[in-house]
Amino acid sequence: MIPRRHVSDDERRARIAVRHAxxxxxxxxxxxxxTRAMTVLHATESATVYLSCWARVRSADIADIDRTLYDERIVVKQLAMRRTLFxxxxxxxxxxxxxxxxxxxNTERARMSKDVVNAGLAIDGNDWLDRARAEVLALLADAPEGLSALDVRQAVPMIDVKVSGTSGEVWSAPRVLTYLGATADIVRGTNVGRFPTTRARWTLxxxxxxxxxxxxxxxxxxREITRRWLHTFGPGTEDDIVWWLGSTKTVVRTALAELDAVSVSLDDGATGWVLPDDLDEVVDPGPWVALLPVLDPTIMGWKGRDFYLGPHRNQLFDNRGNAGTTAWVSGRAVGSWIQDADGVVQVRLLETVSSQAKHALETEAARLSEWLGGVKIGTG
Incomplete structure (x- = not known):
């Protein structure tokens, strides 16, 4: 019997260096x-797409990223896995x-329909949503340049309401637009804000x-999303993929089987999965550093994070499981970064690193400070 391939934590960190650009x-x-290198980029925080690109592209300014998103439209924001915007x-x-x-x-529709009935807006919550959808789509059909959420709310009075949700939250018109974005009826189009603010116009x-x-x-x-995830993040465990997709074990197991994914052993004793053409060893590229933004896809890529977080999980994640900014040395998160009153980036280490690594991080901080040009962004 051919022994099962083993992928060490060292190689997993080398894969981060190479696959994550x-x-x-x-x-x-x-x-x-x-974006392709990472399968998708997190977009919940408006600045994250820009800074995730900055960390990976040899030379790109804000205008280049805006052009990719809004002119060429070859990268598009979409609500998807785990009800997260990517x-x-x-x-x-x-x-x-x-x-x-x-x-x-489907999950949003079920919740909203129930909330609408409980709020007394309609006897049939699904019918209310269908009517709201029809009115919004009719409005946007005559607005090819898109409309702001405020414009839509004012033009469609039936969604200009406040509804108490079953979990205690109160939602209104933007929740309807978010739902229609998930159904792919509408999309976040042109941004009329300036970096790092996003004020998207909704469009068909x-x-x-x-x-x-x-x-x-x-x-x-x-299956296709799993295939790309495996190339970016593999090896990953079944639990990693289930968490990342926000789906079920049945879905993941089916995708892995259809992809002929190959199981490998990991240092912690778990079973990881890789694509069948991805069994060759990824060679360590040597020392490197990176400064990554809030919710960067690298820090958020796995459920099992010990091989790159070590003891720093509590310092780098909030109690909702969201990561802040991170400083990396050769595949390990060793700290974070902030901006001072003048917008200058400062690295905050959680452990001792070599003098060479510290110097490299300071160089990256200076490069990021120059790129941001004093613009303040969220870092936690």
Whole structure:
């Protein structure tokens, strides 16, 4: 019997350097390439897409990233896995629409329909949502440049309401638009804010993208997203993929089987999975450092994070499981970074690193300070 391939923590950290385009010689040439390297970029925090690209692209300014998002539209924001907003490579969107986004939309619809009935707005919550959808889509059909959430709310009075949710939250018109974004009826289009603020105009998906259509079944979609995740983050455990997708073990096991994924052993004794053509050892590229933003996809890529977090989980994550900024040395998160009153980036280490690594981090901090040009962003 051929022994099962073992992937050590050292090799997993080398894979981060190479696959995540973080080691300098593996950086990429465009924001689109940076997005593809990571499968998707987190976009909940408006600045994260920009700073995740900054860390991975050899040379890109804010205008380059804006052009990718809003002019070329080859990277598009979409609510998907774990009800989280991500920036997707355009060709991966159909896979999300039929799988992860559809799952979110179905969950949102069930909750909102129940809330609408409980609030006394309608006897049939599904009918109310269908009527709201029809009115919003009719409005946006005549607005190819898109409308702000405020514009939509004022033009569609039936969604200009406040509804108490079952978990105690109060929602209104933006929740309806978020739901329609998950169904892929509408999309966050042109940003009328300035970095790092996002004030998106909502527009019909068919207006924003000329090739918008779901890809087959939910299974087809999950399989393609899982395939790309494995290339970016593999090896990962079944639990890692279930958590990242916000899906079920059945979905993940089916995708892994259809991909002919290969099991490997990991240092902690767990079983990881890789694509069948990804069994060759990834060679350590040598020392490297990186400064990553809040919710960067590298820090958020796995459920099991000990191989890159070590003892620093509580210092780098909040109690909701969201990561703040991070400073990295050769595949390990060793601290964070902040900005001072003048917007200058300062590294805050949680452990002792070599003098060479400390100098490299200071150099990266200076590079990021120059790139931001005094603009303040959220760091925690």
């Amino acid at each position: 973080l080691a300098p010689e593996y950086r990429v040439d465009s924001p689109e390439a940076a 920036a997707f490579p355009r060709d991966l969107l159909p896979s999300a629409w039929s799988s992860a986004s559809a799952r979110v939309a 998906t068919q207006h924003w993208l000329d090739d918008a259509s779901p890809l087959g079944s939910a299974g087809d979609g999950y």
